Amino acid sequence: AKERVSEEKAEILAELPKEYKNLWGQCGFAKWGKAWLPCLFVSPFDVGGSQMRDDWMKMYNGTRDRRDQMSYLVYWYGQENMSNAYSFCAKAQIMTYEEGVKKKHDKLPPKVQKKVDAGRKLTKAEKELVKGYEEMEADLLRQPEERTAFEWFHEDYENDVFIRTLMTGEDSGEELISSLG
DSSP: OHHHHHHHHHHHHHHSOHHHHTTTTOEEEEEETTEEEEEEEOOGGGSOSOHHHHHHHHHHHHTTTOGGGOOEEEEETTOSSGGGSEEEEOGGGEEEHHHHHHTTOSSOOHHHHHHHHHTOOOOHHHHHHHHHHHHHHHHHTSOGGGOOSSOOOOOOTTTOHHHHHHHHOOOOHHHHHHHTO
């Protein structure tokens, strides 16, 4: 089973646009509401047997003829609750770290920075934002392949819906739903 999954993974990787894969492991910014927040662009193969990876596979299967329209999987730096830490973002909602620096998104908003400098109490969202910028700054010192938002995992080749979908070629929405619970 492991060899088959490796072959399927290689086929998927070969089909993805280079510019899409090149962002994996890169720090950047993604739009959340009106704000551009620090994020890490991640590979679906790095999030273990998660719902995010299953959702990515559905998106991948639904964009066979439009790979340039695929959404990017991002990890939001600073999140305390891991269920809120990942999102899919359209190409128009993301920018590289370098683009973000040019647009001055690499610094805390002035209002939050003033509160930090004055030692005033921060809201939960402001604390997460401060933590997010700190996490991104630490990741910028690492090589892209060393940047992770998660602990490494061990593939479950028998029970992982994503792995079974790769192996069987079936994309059963019922199976995904039943696997949730």
